[in-house]
Amino acid sequence: MVNRRGVIAFDMDGVLVEVGDSYRETIIQTVRHFSGATITRDRIQVYKNEGGWNNDWALSQKILRDLGVEVPYETVVDQFNQLFLGENGNPGLITRERWIAQPGLLERLAARFHLAIFTGRLRYEADVTLKRFADPCPFDPIICSDHVVNPKPHPEGLRAIQAAHRGQPVWYLGDTVDDARSARAARIPFIGVVAPDHSRRAEVMRLFEQERAVAIIDDINQLERALP
Ligand SMILES: [Mg+2]
Structure with a gap:
């Protein structure tokens, strides 16, 4: 059995998937x-x-x-x-849409961590993208807006991920202040993602810092440097 040391939970849009053009x-x-x-x-x-x-x-x-x-x-x-x-x-x-993870990134992460998703998408919207870019799918569970009563910034979705991997540390990666607030409310460390060419980069970074982000990265391909 593989001994994984925690769960990395991803927001989808702006984190796993570039959605500026979609x-x-x-x-x-x-x-x-x-x-x-x-x-x-x-x-x-x-x-x-x-x-x-x-x-x-x-x-x-x-x-x-x-x-x-x-x-x-x-x-x-x-x-x-x-x-x-x-x-x-x-x-x-x-x-x-464009898939952001470079080849091999998710495979390397999945060897060390459980991978999960908490997104504001409905499940069918998430599935269209995951079938296109991440098949076989390394994420479990995938918590979508049709699985929760309370959307972000409520922590319900992150709590469902904690419950699915009880006793394991969870990190959440997101690109908006609602993601950061959701993580803070669930008392799990938040890693903020904000691209260097983001039109409001400084403002978003300040918001992430206010919400006590443990790290801020340009995109998920830098994630391995921010993890233990
Ligand atoms: Mg997002």
């Missing part, structure tokens, strides 16, 4: 569809830094509301999903 671009196109306005990625990041905007459907609706355009939630969800998942054989923006 999720964040879908927010921009959804907002443009209903309002005619083109918002910047930096504006999205301002909302993400506020905290509480982990759900990109709710965030799209909120941005529209702030632009003076009221759209029912289900209508926003339908438009967002059409753009993101594609329709009538047209590929959606989800196909623009």
Whole structure:
């Protein structure tokens, strides 16, 4: 039996998967569809830094509301999903995702640690990406928003991962302040991920430090240096 010395839990978007051209671009196109306005990625990041905007459907609706355009939630969800998942054989923006881990990284980590996921995605959205990039899947458990009552920054998802690997130390890797708050509430060490070209790098780093991040790295390919 392999003796693993803990659990590394990953957020997906911005940590395992580069989503600037997929999720964040879908927010921009959804907002443009209903309002005619083109918002910047930096504006999205301002909302993400506020905290509480982990759900990109709710965030799209909120941005529209702030632009003076009221759209029912289900209508926003339908438009967002059409753009993101594609329709009538047209590929959606989800196909623009890029897997961040370099070949071998997850295999080396999995030899020393259990790997898990806690994401705000629904399970079917997570599965599309994992089937494409991480098959066979090294993550267990995979906790999605349909598995918890309380989304991030609530620690429920991280507690489920702790319960699945009882008695083992857990680390959580995330790219937003809600990830950091979720980890802090679960009393597990948080490793922040923020890219060197991030439009609000200094602000995000300050937020991570306020939430007592134990390390901050540019991307997950630096993770092995931050672990014991
Ligand atoms: Mg994220």
